[in-house]
Amino acid sequence: METGLSTTSTRTVTVFKLHERDGIGGKQPHLPFLVISSKSSKGDSVLVILDPKLDRDNYSIFFNGLRERGYNLTFRSPKDPKPAIIEFEQPQFSHVILFAPETKSFASDITPQSLVQLLEKDTNILIALSPKQTPLTSLASEFSLILPPPGTPLISHFPERDTPENVIPVTPTRNEILSSTLAPVWFSGVPFSLQNNPLLVPILNAPAESFASDSEGDNGANALVDASEKGGEGLWAGSSLGLVTGFQTLNGARATWVGGVDVFSDEYAQKEVSEGVKSGNKQFGADVSAWTFQESLVLRVDSVSHHRVNETTPRETYTTNDRIVFSAEISRYNPKIATWEPYSGIGDLQLEFTMLDPHVRTALPPVAGQPGKYSVAFRAPDRHGVFKFVINHKRRGWTHLHSSTVVPLVPPRHDEYPRFLSAAWPYYLGAISTSLGFLIFSALWLAGDDRETKRGKSTKTE
């Protein structure tokens, strides 16, 4: 997609690619009447790879929720060869749900490598894990997630409850992905510790009192003590552990890792967390899938433009010290009506004018009265070279906005320099006086006395 300005011949690189795939949502922001199906910005086809051991009916609330939101679900078991997730290097679905937490062997098309390939090709993935070791466990480490040793689920003794220790009600911390009024969520599964990767988006963290243990009982507590004596190395405990963690790749695809598939089950959805309070699992499942399938927190740069102050058309090159206006149009995807809407809500957008290093870094504020438009005027540096207008806006959970437009900044033309300089008056005076002197001299020479020639003539005549 060329969201950049195409009227200039300057280089416009828009890394941000939304319409690459022929998903329905993508290309119809201007044709809303066609859209009946998906709420995702990416397309509505979903492949659910469901372990036969898991009863499909036990997840009916989650799956039906997806169907209601307009997704076409296709089910297959991990060992079925068809339908393949990727064929001829083309992903076949817009989203993949991988609910096979205990499957040890998959069909040949599902490998850790092919799943990464899917993400690189802009397919979103929702992956469930379990305490058991599967091929997916090794994949998790590629996403900067550190899983505890096999067979160590999360347990917690608090709060006091009638469920086993490994079935834990988790109170979500507030974040933009989850609904604000979310009741505690039942969770059972494996936690993971997060490495320092800015692409990770924590969605649900473990309760502070919880820890990973060797068994479903309490026997693992000793290991915990050992680990804490080593300064916390290898300690899978506490609220920094992730239970459900999103990952947004550099190209914008999203993957969500869920520590236990039961979070989405009907059983947990209907289970009460406390007297009379239904668990938040149903809403949680909807929120997580909405984020993963790029319904929520999706932005894009529609276009960028630049021109000189007091002009309207862009130039191929700018002159040093020009005053330049740069503006960008940014939209946010609205899943309710499945359209892109102009979005002025970003308060901290920045523009950089870069050649190797940013020469200008300035706020790019929204323009009042023009929804979705952000604009700034600035003076170009006094330095010629090939510059780039760079928008690089990366916020956790939100789509990364990246746009880079190349424009050469050239020195003034030979006729754009000031003509008369006050500093040059000595030279002007010198030139003028020499010219005058020459004129006077010539005049005197020509009009002057010619006695000598006369004398010469006279001598000749004599």
Next chain:
Amino acid sequence: MTTKSAYLLADNVSPATVTNTSSLLRIIALALISGAAIASRLFAVINFESIIHEFDPWFNYRATRVLASQGFYAFWNWFDPTAWYPLGRVVGGTIYPGLMATSGVIYSVLHALNLPVDIRNICVLLAPGFSALTAWSTYMFTKEMKDESAGLLAAAFIGIVPGYISRSVAGSYDNEAIAIFLLMFTFFAWIKALKTGSAFFGTIAALFYFYMVAAWGMLSVFVFTLHKFSPRTLGGYAFITNMIPLHALALILMGRYSSRLYVGYSSWYAVGTLASMQVPFVGFQPVRTSEHMAALGVFGLLQIIAFAELVRSHVSSKQFQTLLFASVIGMGILGTLAIVGLTYKGWIAPWTGRFYSLWDTGYAKKYIPIIASVSEHQPTAWPSFFMDLQFLIFLFPAGVIMCFRQLRDEHVFVIIYAVVASYFAGVMVRLMLTLTPVVCVASAIAFSSLLDTYIDPTEPEIVEDSSTDVDAPQTEGSSNVAAPTPKKAKKAKDAAPLPSGPLSDIVSSVTAGSFKRGERPRGVFGLDTRLAVIVHAVGMLIFFVMHCTWVTANAYSSPSVVLSSQNPDGSQHIIDDFREAYYWLRQNTPEDAVVMSWWDYGYQIAGMADRPTLVDNNTWNNTHIATVGKAMSSSEEVAYPILRKHDVDYVLIIFGGLIGYSGDDINKFLWMVRIAQGVWPDEIQEPNYFTRTGEYRVDDAASATMKNSLMYKMSYYRFAELFGSNQAVDRVRGQQVPKTGPTLDYLDEAFTSENWIVRIYQVKKEDSLGRDLKSANAFAQGKKRKRTKPAPRRRAIQ
């Protein structure tokens, strides 16, 4: 007739007929010389094709195309965003536009005449065309030195001498192509101005000087390198700015000050300097840099002397001496103070590094690696003097001595030129070019004296009376000799006392009509002696022509863009890898894909592939070049951020190991290391690239730093696979390459040309999962990652 004649001359021909015939013959001879000069430069077109050669000409060609297609003002203000990405290059202000303007004018004129000639053909054939003009201007110049016959010989020499052809074959579209003509013509005009005291010729010299300043960016004798190194460079014109003042100064010191000198020099200097300052790249250099100070100083000196002459003619000699004494001291003090003050203020920069590099040839190597790295800046090897000049190099000293014999003002010029040019030709290979014209002139003087002596039919008289008051008889043919009449010679003798001693005896023995009164008569007796010498002389000429033709055809006509080799059956095999690769880039990459390569190939990539480059042959920014050097000589992990920062999409390297092309990047690699080391001495160290025993190797014994460097990896990536189970051998280095070649994580091989000379790699995008590309690659190949544990978050409790 009191003289005897060795052979009979037709004496019934009127002098007018002789004059007319000889001038007609001269014109025909000059036309033929021009034809030969042009024709011998066409080997390149015939053996290969009509193509621009080498490196710099590609830029000149590209600039000329802009000039031809977009007009002069667009060219003048051209900012090239694709060069030196992302710094860009202000082309209009960093070139000498004379060459492009010349082609542009020719192009416009031809098109105005409805001759739709392609600009490329104009560029290709410009150098041969101008070589014909050079022959003519050399003729004019030498004619001032001796006579027309010497002029014709000089024209013939310069027309075919390899030292000049090496820079002016068809396709060698460089500043030197037109500059030698301008050089010779400026010198001619200067000599003419000096001889006649004409402000007109002084101005002509100044105009051609201006043209030369506008044209010659590449070469300067006094401080040459300089151009390649810094934007404040000095062009070849500095040669003229220094030759002419040096000549004037020498004349003053010899007590030969005259009003002719004053008029000629003043008009040349004033007009020429003002004109040359109109070239933006020159700017205020003529009044600020040390290289131009000589011209300014001599100008000032001349004014003082002229003023002193004026004063002397008005006051008594006693007063004058006091006055002179006082003013000399006063001015000495003032001048020193002024120079010290100006240098201190930084307005003039007399002692730049390039200044030293000329006097101390080791200077550049020690301190400025980028200068020393250019092969043309290496000292000249002795064989190349013979290769480029053949028998002229032996005649050259004889010609200079001939000049001493007469030592008129213009001969002083040739002597100074000869001395200076010889020194600089020894310093740098490239400066052979400036030596060549004076060698041709001096040799022509010597050779024509030889011919004069032996073709002259006058037999020496045995009689005591040796006053030869008869004009030398006219001879026929192109060897028509207007030997200096005794009168003239006597005049010259009066003007310049002959150097006495054995040397002068030898010299005088070969010069006709100059034996002294009262001595035993000397001269050439009989026809056999004459024939013997002349046959040998002609033989030398014939061998010279054969040598020139051979050298031109075999050594100097290769475009270097296209290589040729011989098949086993002797037929020519064309190796066209460069163009293959450049066209691959042109057709398979996006227009804005940035290509990184060593700077040698920058102009070619810009010209043929039309892609932005990081560095090119206009090596104005040492740091940027060092950045490329660092990327090439570091490991992949270190190089990758550099590549990403500069938006590099492709990396292009030259690898000769398969076919034995020795000018490849591995052989240039140490220069990259050295230049990078100059800027990052902590990160890049040259000794790390040698084996423990100090050898530069690429086989198993190579050092780890060498093997990990990007350049090594790119060069030998998959090289061993080519040999199957056999041992892979690098044919340039003659070393066996390790069987398991290097692996690349951050680059992908994109293209390798037919003979592997050009290899192009694509820089990978960052991993979408934020991993480093090495582990991403390991994952893609199915390697298991080591299990990790959460990092400790707090300190251990003791």
